[in-house]
Amino acid sequence: xxxxxxxxxxxxxxxxxxxxxxxxxxxxxxxxxxxxxxxxxxxxxxxxxxxxxxxxxxxxxxxxxxxxxxxxxxxxxxxxxxxxxxxxxxxxxxxxxxxxxxxxxxxxxxxxxxxxxxxxxxxxxxxxxxxxxxxxxxxxxxxxxxxxxxxxxxxxxxxxxxxxxxxxxxxxxxxxxxxxxxxxxxxxxxxxxxxxxxxxxxxxxxxxxxxxx
Amino acid sequence: xxxxxxxxxxxxxxxxxxxxxxxxxxxxxxxxxxxxxxxxxxxxxxxxxxxxxxxxxxxxxxxxxxxxxxxxxxxxxxxxxxxxxxxxxxxxxxxxxxxxxxxxxxxxxxxxxxxxxxxxxxxxxxxxxxxxxxxxxxxxxxxxxxxxxxxxxxxxxxxxxxxxxxxxxxxxxxxxxxxxxxxxxxxxxxxxxxxxxxxxxxxxxxxxxxxxxxxxxxxxxxxxxxxxxxxxxxxxxxxxxxxxxxxxxxxxxxxxxxxxxxxxxxxxxxxxxxxx
Numbered sequence: 001x002x003x004x005x006x007x008x009x010x011x012x013x014x015x016x017x018x019x020x021x022x023x024x025x026x027x028x029x030x031x032x033x034x035x036x037x038x039x040x041x042x043x044x045x046x047x048x049x050x051x052x053x054x055x056x057x058x059x060x061x062x063x064x065x066x067x068x069x070x071x072x073x074x075x076x077x078x079x080x081x082x083x084x085x086x087x088x089x090x091x092x093x094x095x096x097x098x099x100x101x102x103x104x105x106x107x108x109x110x111x112x113x114x115x116x117x118x119x120x121x122x123x124x125x126x127x128x129x130x131x132x133x134x135x136x137x138x139x140x141x142x143x144x145x146x147x148x149x150x151x152x153x154x155x156x157x158x159x160x161x162x163x164x165x166x167x168x169x170x171x172x173x174x175x176x177x178x179x180x181x182x183x184x185x186x187x188x189x190x191x192x193x194x195x196x197x198x199x200x201x202x203x204x205x206x207x208x209x210x211x212x213x
Numbered sequence: 214x215x216x217x218x219x220x221x222x223x224x225x226x227x228x229x230x231x232x233x234x235x236x237x238x239x240x241x242x243x244x245x246x247x248x249x250x251x252x253x254x255x256x257x258x259x260x261x262x263x264x265x266x267x268x269x270x271x272x273x274x275x276x277x278x279x280x281x282x283x284x285x286x287x288x289x290x291x292x293x294x295x296x297x298x299x300x301x302x303x304x305x306x307x308x309x310x311x312x313x314x315x316x317x318x319x320x321x322x323x324x325x326x327x328x329x330x331x332x333x334x335x336x337x338x339x340x341x342x343x344x345x346x347x348x349x350x351x352x353x354x355x356x357x358x359x360x361x362x363x364x365x366x367x368x369x370x371x372x373x374x375x376x377x378x379x380x381x382x383x384x385x386x387x388x389x390x391x392x393x394x395x396x397x398x399x400x401x402x403x404x405x406x407x408x409x410x411x412x413x414x415x416x417x418x419x420x421x422x423x424x425x426x427x428x429x430x431x432x433x434x435x436x437x438x439x440x441x442x443x444x445x446x447x448x449x450x451x452x453x454x455x456x457x458x459x460x461x462x463x464x465x466x467x468x469x470x471x472x473x474x475x476x477x478x479x480x481x482x483x484x485x486x487x488x489x
Contacts, residue, residue: 079302084305084358090444090446091432095439096443120390120392122393125361
């Protein structure tokens with residue numbers, strides 16, 4: 001059926017890019033863990049409207065069950081890093097009983113130390129990268145902080161590019177009908193104010209008529 | 214206070230006969246050194262505001278808090294300032310407060326919580342909190358945070374200038390990452406980055422701004438929620454060192470303006486003092 005193919009084309013575009021998205025994120029945390037010689041690493045994606053941080057990727061086979069878990073962005077260290085948009089490096093975090101309890105409930109593993117850095121794309125915060133339990137050394141160094149920042153910038157760019165590619169792929173699906181829908185959406189995006197409202201009302205009417213409601 | 218306050222001058226100009234009215238005493242000695250600047254100072258009489266995630270009540274490394282408010286912005290853009298019963302939901306503000314307390318034990322600490330009420334609108338809350346703090350006329354405001362949102366840059370610029378002219382020293386963290394953020398880049402604030410040494414009273418003037426000073430910011434033992442402490446790294450923790458030192462200088466020399474205070478910080482910096 002024609003409309004089944006159209007929906008399938010859009011869905012396949014979205015689904016494929018989601019998988020790539022997950023693979024890239026996983027690769028980023030694996031590299032982060034390797035670079036810092038750390039025990040674990042994870043990326044949270046910020047869902048601004050829900051005010052939540054979502055585990056989007058976790059390094060290591062055994063930790064994959066964490067992906068998709070959510071936590072409030074209003075509290076805790078990752079939440080602070082996202083809202084303050086600045087990195088934090090903490091050692092002896094086990095002495096924070098609230099942190100230890102919250103993290104243990106989420107992951108069953110309480111780190112000794114953590115580095116958390118915001119993933120920034122210009123003025124937007126895309127998420128937070130955490131690196132847990134780097135090897136114990138006498139002191140942290142500013143070189144490590146710089147490395148963390150540079151690495152986060154790279155990770156953020158990768159995330160941003162992927163997000164853009166995902167949108168583009170969905171809009172420019174090679175199916176002629178999907179492309180038609182993309183053109184319609186683009187035309188709608190360009191409209192503002194009353195013309196936009198008018199166009200939206202027109203589309204709603206069209207959906208009602210086509211759906212035979 | 215100068216005679217300026219007694220009878221206002223015409224806007225932006227100085228009539229010939231008014232010149233005698235604005236004589237200002239020079240508060241600086243021939244040689245400014247650490248001993249003159251902060252020797253024997255405790256921070257007594259100085260009000261320091263920690264604009265952050267709140268401060269945990271009753272923390273042994275922080276001690277008494279003279280006031281605590283939470284600032285948020287509602288859907289209509291209206292600022293809400295209410296007594297903060299919650300304390301600190303992260304630990305970051307408590308850490309900053311503890312650093313100031315350790316350096317300036319007699320300073321009066323105030324908490325303005327602008328983070329922790331939700332991610333959406335955090336930039337607005339930061340701006341509203343800073344505005345409120347500037348209106349209160351605190352002597353020192355510690356701002357171990359910044360915003361990357363350009364839409365706030367101009368308003369922040371106006372606010373930091375207002376603080377500067379009103380006599381509030383605003384001490385702001387430089388970003389740890391190569392990104393544009395505010396307000397630390399503005400010349401009306403004292404901006405701080407980290408050095409790697411352990412001495413809390415060691416600070417350096419940076420000959421190549423925008424970051425103006427470096428203070429202790431690596432592996433710092435800081436107060437944290439739960440009454441304990443942890444080791445932390447970041448410009449966030451270098452900044453309250455300069456806030457605490459500024460509180461000491463202001464308690465000993467209350468007549469200094471923010472720009473004079475910055476000059477004193479510069480002249481007493483480790484690299485300026487020791488190496489000339």
